Amino acid sequence: MPESLEPIFLPANQPPQFYRGGAAIAALRGDEAREYGPEDWVASTTTRFTGGPDGLTRLPDGRWLADAVTADPRGWLGDAHLRRFGDSTALLVKLLDAGQRLPVHFHPDDRFARSHFDSHFGKTEAWVVLGTTGDDATVYTGFRETTSAATVRDWVRDQDAPSMLEALNAVPVTPGDTVVIPAGLPHAIGAGVFVVELQQPTDFSLTMEWRGFLDSPEQGHLGIGFDTALQVLDTSGWDAERLASLIRRGHNPDPDAAGGTTELLAPLADGFFRADRLRPSEAPSDAVTLTPGFAVLVAIDGAGTLTSDRGGSAIARGDTVVVPYGAGPLRLSGGVTVLRCRPPA
Template sequence: MTDISTSAVHATTAALATNTPRRFYRGGERIFAFRGLEAPSDFDGYRPEDWIGSTARLFAEGGGGVTTLDGGRELPDAFAADADGWFGEAHVARFGGDPNLLTKLLDSGERLPVHSHPSRAFATTHLDCDHGKTEAWIVLVADPDATVWVGFRDELSAEDLAELVDAQDDRLLEALNPIKVSAGDAVLVPAGQPHAIGEGVLILELQEPTDFSVMLEHKRFGLELDHAFLGLERPVALQSVDHGPVTGERLETLRRRWADVVDFGSALPDEASAYFRAEVVRPVTGDVTVGAAYAAVVVVDGHGTFTSAHGAREVRAGDVLLVPFAAGDVTVSGDVTLIRCMPPAP
C-alpha cells in the first residue's frame, strides 16, 4: 500500500512500559489491571495517568511525563535523531519533528475537578505555545452509571462564570451537561469546553501535546492558584473558557460508538481529525492491513498478530506499542481489537 524509504534505520517499533507521573487526584489501579501488571510496591493511589509516546511534561506537580524508551533514551531525543523515520517526510514537512499528539490511559479513581483547556489561539497569545488542548475520550471500562460532564447547559455571562469559580461549590458541576457513558463510547471535548470525568472510568485519551488546564474547581483538590490558572491572572485564564450553551444537538455531534467499528474505521467524530486520529482495527471478515503511520497503538481486547516491516509480534490486551512510519504497512490478524492513535494527517 505504501512505499517506505529504507533509509530510516533508527526508528523502530517499541513496546512501552508504563509512564505514570504522580498527580493530584486518585487513580491508577485500572491502568495496571488493564496492562496486566501488578501495581508497584511504592504505588500510592495517585498514579491515574499513563502517558504514552509523550514529549510533553506536567505543567506543575514536578514536571514529569516524558516517555523514556528501553535503553534510557528520552523520546524527544529519539525523534530528533530520525524524524523522517518516525513520522514520514510529509508529516515532517508540515509539523517538523513534533508528534502533534499525546496519548494517555486515564483511570478516574475519583471524580476529576471541573476544568477546561485553552485553544490554540489562546495558547499562542498567552502561553507561548502553538498547541492548545482539544482532547477525546475513548471509554474502555466504565462502572454502572458512570458519568462525564461536558459544556455548560445554559449560557453564562463573564460575571456568572467568575461567581461560580469564586464560590468553589457544587454549582459548577451542576451547570454542566451530564453524559452517561459505557465501554465502547467515545466523546470529543473541544478546547474551551468545561468538563469533568466521574469516578470509575478507564479511558484512552488523545489530546494535543500539552498539560494546559484551567482548574475552575481547585479548592477541593488543594491546588495552588498558579497551577489552577496556568500562571495567569484569573480574569485572563477565564477568557479561555467557553460560556455555553452546549445543546443536546451539539453534544450528539461530539459522540460516537467506537465499539461498533468492523474491521477498521475511526473511533472519533470527524471534527477530531483536525487535531488527531484514532483508528479502530478489529479483524472480523479477515486480516486487516492499514497504511504506514506514526502511531501509539493500544491493544484493547483479545490477542492476535501485528505484522510490519519490523517483523511479526504477538499482541494481547494491555500491550502498548509505539510504531514509527518506517514500520510500513501493518497487518493485524486474530481475535484482537487495537486502536491506532495518530496525529492529524499531514
C-alpha cells in the same frame, strides 16, 4: 531503513498526579495497582506543565522518545507530517482511570496558547471509553445553558463547586462511547470512568474547581490569573443537538461481529487527531493493513500478531506500542482488538 525504526512496545509511564485512580490501568496491563497512578502517558514527548522529565516516555533502550524523534524526524514522522507540524509528534495519548471525579476545568485553544504559553498547540482532547464501574458512570461536558462571565467568575472566586457541576451537562457513558472535548469547553470526568485520551501535546489545564484538588489557585490558572484564563472559556449553552456533534455511541465490538477498521471520533476531531478500532478476524487472510505513519497502538482485547517487512511480534491486551513512520506498512492479524491513535491526516 534503520533497523531501529520498528514498532516499539512500551512500559507504563505514570507521572505523579493530584487525583486517585489507576486500578483499571493496572488491570489492563497486568501490573500492580497504585492509588495515585491514574494516568499512563503513552509514547509521550510532552512534559508536565511544571517542567522536568515527568511525562516523557523513555524507550526500552534508555533514550527519551523525544530525543529519538528529534534525531531522526523524517524516519519517525515522514515528510508530509514534518511540513505541517515540524518535528512534533502533534499527539499525546493517555490511559486515564478516574478513581475519583476530576475537577471542573477547561483548556486553551491554539491562539490562546501561543499568546500566553508560547506554545504552537492548545489542548483539544477526546475520550474513547474503555470501561466503567458503578451504576452512574458520567462525564460532564459544556454548560447546559449560556452562562454569564460574571456568574462564572463568582463561582470560581467562591469555589462554588456544586454550582459549577450543576451547570454542566451530565452525560452517562458506557464502554465504546467516544467524546470530543474542544478547547475552551468546561468539562470533568466522573469517578469510575476509564478512557483512552487523545489530545494535543500539552499539559495546559485551567482548573476552575481547584479547592480540594490543587494546592493553590495559581495552579488552577497556571500563573496567568483567572480573569485572563476565563477569557478562553466557552460559556455558551450546549443543548442535545450540539452535544450530538461531540459524542458517538456504542463502538465496542461484538465478539461475533465482523472485523476491520472503524473510525471512532466525531468529525470535530479531524483537525486535531484520529482514532480507529482495528479488529482483524482470526483468519490470516483477514489481516488489517496499517499504512505508514506515526501512530500509538493500545491493545484492548485478545491477542494477535503485528507484522512488518522485517518480522512479526505478538501483541495482546494491555500492550502499548509506538509506531514510527519508517516502520513502513504493518499487518495486524489474529483475535486482537487495537485502538490506533494518530495525528491529523
